[in-house]
Amino acid sequence: MEYHVSEQAKRRNGFFEDLIDGLTRHLIANNINEPEKAAEEIALKLHEEWRGQNLNFPAKPRLYFERLKEQVISEYTGYNKTELLRRHNISESTLYKWMNQKLKEAKKREIDQNGQVMFKL
Structure with a gap:
């Protein structure tokens, strides 16, 4: 049949x-x-x-943006802002927001003389 x-x-x-x-x-x-x-x-x-559900995958999920953020920050040299903005299709304000977040995270962590990470509260 x-x-x-x-x-x-x-x-x-x-x-x-x-x-x-x-x-x-x-x-x-x-x-x-x-x-x-x-x-x-x-x-x-x-x-x-x-099964039986309609699935809708977001075009750019949160994980995508987290990975993009890390990639952009790692590629940023201080002299390639325009190139990064164009290549990754992000705004200048987004780039500065990400860089400021990274800077704040770095300031919260300090390394003491023994190489241990100390956190400021």
Whole structure:
């Protein structure tokens, strides 16, 4: 008996397969043992937890901004502001906000003579 599969169902299954493929590539890149099996297990766990739900992944989640912030701060030389703003599509005020946050964090930590981190309250 053959039954009709809707285009929407094909896309859903395609998404699931794409998810497994993407996870596999990431696991291989990070030297995880048996990446195909691990990717399938992750995808199946996601399926068990979220099946039947409509999922909407934000275009730029908080984790994206945290990683972007760290990358921009690490690339900042004091002379490449314009380049960073253009390359990462961020505003000047965002760059200064991130740099000020990093500076405040650094000021809260001080290293004593023994090399131990001391925190100011």
